[in-house]
Amino acid sequence: MDPRRRDKIKTEMQRAEEYLRAADILHKNGLFAPSISSAYFSSLHASLAAFLISGSGQTPKENFNDFNVKLSKFSLKLDPFVGKVQEAKVARTGGADVDSTENEALLRLYQTREFFLEVKDFLRRTIRF
Numbered sequence: 001m002d003p004r005r006r007d008k009i010k011t012e013m014q015r016a017e018e019y020l021r022a023a024d025i026l027h028k029n030g031l032f033a034p035s036i037s038s039a040y041f042s043s044l045h046a047s048l049a050a051f052l053i054s055g056s057g058q059t060p061k062e063n064f065n066d067f068n069v070k071l072s073k074f075s076l077k078l079d080p081f082v083g084k085v086q087e088a089k090v091a092r093t094g095g096a097d098v099d100s101t102e103n104e105a106l107l108r109l110y111q112t113r114e115f116f117l118e119v120k121d122f123l124r125r126t127i128r129f
Contacts, residue, residue, distance in 0.1 A: 023038035023042060
């Protein structure tokens with residue numbers, strides 16, 4: 001794998017981890033809507049890191065297939081999550097207050113952490129990250 005691609009993967013994973021830490025801190029301080037947003041961005045950056053290895057010729061087929069199965073399971077959880085984030089964005093733009101519960105934010109935080117760790121494991125197995 002070329003060094004530029006490896007550096008980009010590392011940068012995306014650092015951003016994912018940073019947003020994940022922010023989501024955790026925000027949740028602990030009772031800021032549930034921002035916690036959910038940070039969790040979303042963590043997932044986005046982790047996804048980008050994972051997909052940066054495709055086409056590099058470095059991905060064993062079984063690793064990629066295994067990751068795709070895990071990603072599809074996460075995507076099923078993420079789809080309603082993305083819709084809710086977009087609804088919240090529209091509602092905030094319209095001046096409405098969006099209610100994000102503590103439990104909902106905690107669920108998103110757990111799901112994001114699980115996904116982040118799955119991506120990290122995938123990268124370790126695939127490119128010795």
